[in-house]
Each structure stands twice: as structure tokens, then as C-alpha cells.
Amino acid sequence: MKKTLALVLSLLLLFSLAACSSKTEEPKSKLDQIKEAGELVLGTSADYPPAEFHVMENGEDKIIGYDITLAQYIADDLGVDLKVVDMAFDGLCISLSKGEFDLVISGMSMTEERLKSVDFTVPYYHGEQVILVRTEDADLYNTTADLAGKKVAVQSGTIQVPVANELFGEENVVTLVKNQDIILELQNKKVDVAYIDKMPSLAFASANSDIMVKDVGIVIDNEGQSIAVQKGNEEFLEYLNGIVTKLLEDGSIDQFIADAQTIAGVDE
């Protein structure tokens, strides 16, 4: 009896030791995980032309844009397929931090707040700030002082929200999930102004003759738009920084942007 107990105990000890040692085994790096899975999963909010937007190609709905081209370049470099997950912009950081995607490329600027939950690469693009107004109202908006008390629509979770609160007054700010709905609110006179980054604003104005871009001198102090990754993947982050730096230096990013601008009808 004693012997069996001793045996059971020593077996238990052995098992627990084995369990411990397998725990201390090096976890697979993100790069290896992606290569093993055979796909790179990109999270994006595809409502932001020319960076990420839907088009119909041969009767099929596709997501294209310069952020997507950048993601495709990374997938090709890793030798894997690209899978694009389209979701609300304000959910991207949470989903990324939970590991639902490998990376987020979505015109996303690095901010202190976002750095609490995700990491960012060096910026690949620097955006500017303008507003969209109905063409017939164009003369009403010339400086930021003209914005006070006007009603504005902005995208939920973007860096535009706090700026709009300050310039328009919190009670005049409507936050919406998708940029297309912001444009509709403006066209339907539910709001006076739509406030979206300059590049997509130019694309929306080019696609809708009843609205136009006005530069009223809004300046946001931010680090530009970067790729976001889950925290704690230093090797993956370094790899992505290498790619972004190379593509900036050899002019590829400019080319990705120019190609997407042509499709989205932006000529600036």
C-alpha cells in the first residue's frame, strides 16, 4: 500500500515537473505564428478612402486602398495570404489587444491613450486636418472661430473627437461609427460640418459634388499614421519598422498612395 502511494506521488511529481518545463519553453514568436497559420490577419475600418474602402470589382465586393497595399506587401514578404477583417474603427484597438488580428492598418495615429493597449511602428503617413461642408455653405467657414456652435459629425474613437469637442462645443458633436454615415448626415443637413482627416475628405468631396473641403486651419499635434500591433511582440514590431522604413525610403509608399488616390479620384 505504502509502495503504491509512493509510486503515485512520484508519478504526480514527474507530471507536474513536465508541466512546468513545458511552460518555460520559449513561446512561438508572432512571426512564426503567422507563417505557421499561413495568413496575416489585418484589422481595419474600411470606410476611409483612399486608404481602405470598398469597391465592386466584377460584381464582387473588395476592400482596397494604400493601407491594404501595404498589408499585402507585408503578407507577400512573409509568404502568407492576407485576410482583411473590416470592423468599426472604435473597436480596432480592443480587438487587436485581444489578439483577434495580427496588425491594424487603418489610418491610425499613435496616441498616448492607444499606446496603453497596443504598440505602434514608425509612421508611414502624415495627415492634415480640414472640414467638409455643403458646397452652398462654403463661404461661412474660413477660420476655426467659425466652428463654434455649429453642429459637427465625427467618427467614434478617432483623434477628431476631442478636437471637435473643443472647437464646436461638446453638445454640438455627433459621433458616428462609419464615415459614410457622417457624409449622409452632412448631405441631409442633420449637421453643418463633417470633420474627417484631409485625405479621406478629399476623396468624399470628389465623389459627392454637393459637399466640399475647407481648410480652416485646424492643426493636430500627432505623430502621423502607423501600423499597430499587439503589445509584447518586439521582434514583429522591429520587422515591421524595417519594412515601413524601406518602403518610405524607396518611394513605394508614395506610389501606393498615388495609385489609391487615382482610383478614389483624389488629385492632390
Ligand code: ARG
Ligand atoms: N487618423 C484618425 C485617428 O487615428 C482617424 C482614422 C480613421 N480611420 C478609418 N479607417 N476610419 O483617429
